[in-house]
Amino acid sequence: MARSPSGESVVERVVRLLGAFERDVSALTVSDLARRADLPVATAHRLVGELVGAGLLERDADRRLRVGLRLWEIASHAPRTQGLREAALPFLENLQAATRQHTQLGVLDGTDVLFVERLSAPGSVVNLTRLGGRLPLHASSSGLVLLANAGSGLQERVLAEPLPRFTEHTPHEPERLRALLAGVRRDHHVVCRGYIHSDAMGIAVPVHAPAGEVVAALGVVVPHPSENPGQYVSGLWTAAHGITRALRGR
Amino acid sequence: MARSPSGESVVERVVRLLGAFERDVSALTVSDLARRADLPVATAHRLVGELVGAGLLERDADRRLRVGLRLWEIASHAPRTQGLREAALPFLENLQAATRQHTQLGVLDGTDVLFVERLSAPGSVVNLTRLGGRLPLHASSSGLVLLANAGSGLQERVLAEPLPRFTEHTPHEPERLRALLAGVRRDHHVVCRGYIHSDAMGIAVPVHAPAGEVVAALGVVVPHPSENPGQYVSGLWTAAHGITRALRGR
DNA sequence: AAGGCCGATTCCGTCCAATGGAAAGGGAGG
DNA sequence: CCTCCCTTTCCATTGGACGGAATCGGCCTT
Numbered sequence: 001m002a003r004s005p006s007g008e009s010v011v012e013r014v015v016r017l018l019g020a021f022e023r024d025v026s027a028l029t030v031s032d033l034a035r036r037a038d039l040p041v042a043t044a045h046r047l048v049g050e051l052v053g054a055g056l057l058e059r060d061a062d063r064r065l066r067v068g069l070r071l072w073e074i075a076s077h078a079p080r081t082q083g084l085r086e087a088a089l090p091f092l093e094n095l096q097a098a099t100r101q102h103t104q105l106g107v108l109d110g111t112d113v114l115f116v117e118r119l120s121a122p123g124s125v126v127n128l129t130r131l132g133g134r135l136p137l138h139a140s141s142s143g144l145v146l147l148a149n150a151g152s153g154l155q156e157r158v159l160a161e162p163l164p165r166f167t168e169h170t171p172h173e174p175e176r177l178r179a180l181l182a183g184v185r186r187d188h189h190v191v192c193r194g195y196i197h198s199d200a201m202g203i204a205v206p207v208h209a210p211a212g213e214v215v216a217a218l219g220v221v222v223p224h225p226s227e228n229p230g231q232y233v234s235g236l237w238t239a240a241h242g243i244t245r246a247l248r249g250r
Numbered sequence: 251m252a253r254s255p256s257g258e259s260v261v262e263r264v265v266r267l268l269g270a271f272e273r274d275v276s277a278l279t280v281s282d283l284a285r286r287a288d289l290p291v292a293t294a295h296r297l298v299g300e301l302v303g304a305g306l307l308e309r310d311a312d313r314r315l316r317v318g319l320r321l322w323e324i325a326s327h328a329p330r331t332q333g334l335r336e337a338a339l340p341f342l343e344n345l346q347a348a349t350r351q352h353t354q355l356g357v358l359d360g361t362d363v364l365f366v367e368r369l370s371a372p373g374s375v376v377n378l379t380r381l382g383g384r385l386p387l388h389a390s391s392s393g394l395v396l397l398a399n400a401g402s403g404l405q406e407r408v409l410a411e412p413l414p415r416f417t418e419h420t421p422h423e424p425e426r427l428r429a430l431l432a433g434v435r436r437d438h439h440v441v442c443r444g445y446i447h448s449d450a451m452g453i454a455v456p457v458h459a460p461a462g463e464v465v466a467a468l469g470v471v472v473p474h475p476s477e478n479p480g481q482y483v484s485g486l487w488t489a490a491h492g493i494t495r496a497l498r499g500r
Numbered sequence: 501a502a503g504g505c506c507g508a509t510t511c512c513g514t515c516c517a518a519t520g521g522a523a524a525g526g527g528a529g530g
Numbered sequence: 531c532c533t534c535c536c537t538t539t540c541c542a543t544t545g546g547a548c549g550g551a552a553t554c555g556g557c558c559t560t
Contacts, residue, residue: 076382132326
C-alpha cells in the first residue's frame with residue numbers, strides 16, 4: 001500500500017501483530033502492540049480494529065487487547081495438533097499418574113520442538129516448557145528424538161548453525177550432536193541430563209503415525225540427578241504405541 | 251485495494267480464508283478455499299502464498315492446505331482458553347474418572363458456547379460437541395448456565411431471535427427459556443433432558459473466576475434417560491470450586 | 501494420441517484501499 | 531495547570547493489491 005517505505009504486505013503486518021502476543025503477555029495496549037510489531041500507531045490502531053471486528057483479537061474492559069476466541073477456534077482445527085492431542089491425552093494421563101512427573105508431547109516446527117500438550121506434576125522439578133512453548137531441537141530430549149528422525153537436510157541445517165547452550169551440559173559440538181542422534185536412532189529413546197536446566201533431566205521417545213513416520217516426541221521431565229532414568233523408558237514406549245494405535249482409529 | 255468491486259479489506263479476506271477451515275475439513279485445495287471464502291482463485295492463491303510464508307497455513311505433500319502450527323501457537327496464548335484449560339484439566343480428569351461420562355468446559359462467545367476442553371468417555375453416549383465446537387446458548391446445559399449469568403442485554407437478544415430446535419425437547423418458547431434461566435440462577439445448576447439429542451442429557455454448573463464473575467460452564471453429558479441426574483451435581487460443584495481456586499493461584 | 505477438464509500458477513494494466521504523519525481528544529499523575 | 535502517554539480521527543498521497551486472462555501441468559476419457 002501507499003506511503004509505506006517498508007514495502008510489506010498487509011498479511012505480514014497482521015502476522016507481526018498477532019505474533020506480538022508471546023508467552024507471558026496476555027494483554028497489550030495498541031501502543032505496545034505497535035512497538036512490538038514495529039508499526040506506526042495509526043496503522044496498528046486501524047489493523048487492530050479490523051482484527052477485533054473479525055474476532056481474532058478481543059478488547060477487555062480497559063481497552064487492552066487479547067488473542068480472541070475466534071482465533072483459538074480456527075486453530076483448534078489444526079490437524080497436526082488436534083488429532084494428536086486428542087489421541088494422546090489419555091495416554092499422557094496414564095503416564096503422568098504412573099510417574100508423577102511432567103509429561104509432554106512435542107511436534108517438529110522449523111528448528112524447534114513445539115509442545116502441543118503437557119501435563120505438569122505439581123510437586124516436581126521446574127519445567128521450562130509450556131503449552132505452546134518451544135525449545136531448540138539440539139537441547140531437549142523431545143527435540144533430539146524429532147531431529148534424529150527428520151530428514152538429513154534439517155539435520156545438516158541444525159548442525160551448521162551455532163548451537164546455543166543453556167547449561168554447561170548442553171551439547172554444542174556438532175560431533176557430539178551427531179553421536180547423540182545416532183544413539184537415538186539406535187536405542188529409540190534418549191536421556192538428556194541437565195541440557196536445559198541443571199536440576200532437570202529429560203527422557204523422550206518417538207511417536208509414530210500408523211503409516212510409520214515419526215509425528216511427535218513423547219517425554220517426561222524428572223529431577224536431575226535421578227537414579228535409573230531408564231525406568232521411565234518402557235512406560236514411554238507403551239504410551240507411544242498406544243497413541244499410534246489411537247491415531248489409527250480416526 | 252484496487253479493482254475490488256467488493257470493497258473489502260485484506261483482513262476480512264484473510265479471516266474468511268482462515269474461517270473456511272471448519273470442523274471436519276482438515277485439508278483444502280486453493281480452489282476449494284477460493285470457493286468457500288468466495289474469492290477469485292488468483293486472489294486466494296496470492297493470499298494463501300503469503301499465509302503459508304507466515305506459517306499460518308501449511309501445505310502438505312500434495313499441495314493441499316492445512317491450518318498451520320504457527321497459528322495454533324499464537325492461539326495457545328489466548329488467555330480465556332489457556333489459563334482456564336490448564337487450571338481446569340486436573341479437575342476435569344477427576345470428574346471424568348468418577349463419572350465415566352463426557353466432561354466438558356465451555357465459554358461464552360457471541361450467542362454460542364465454545365467448548366475449550368473436553369474429555370470423552372469411550373463407552374458413553376454420542377456427544378455432539380467437539381473441542382473447538384459450538385452449541386447455541388439456549389439448547390445446551392453449558393449454554394444455559396452461561397446465558398443465565400450473562401448480561402440482560404445478551405439474554406434479551408437471544409430471546410428475541412428464533413430459537414432453533416434440535417429435538418422435540420429443545421426449549422423454543424421464550425417463556426419457557428426465561429423460566430429455565432431463572433431456575434439456573436436459583437439452583438446454580440441445570441439439567442437438560444434431550445435438548446440436543448434424544449439419547450443424551452446434559453448437566454452443567456457455572457465456574458467462577460476468583461473475582462466472582464462466571465467465566466465458564468462445566469458440564470457432563472450422560473445417557474437419557476438416566477436415573478437421578480442430580481447425583482452429578484455435587485461432583486460438578488466440587489470440581490468448579492476447585493477450578494476457581496486454581497485460577498486464583500496464577 | 502488427442503482432446504477435455506480442472507486446478508495451480510504467472511502476468512500485468514488499472515486504480516482505490518491502505519498508509520502514516522499530524523493533530524485532536526482523554527485521562528492519570530504530579 | 532502542565533506534562534506525559536495513549537487512543538482516535540483526518541486526509542492527501544501512491545504503490546501494493548487486485549483479478550481477468552493466459553499458461554502450465556496432471557489426469558481422465560474417448
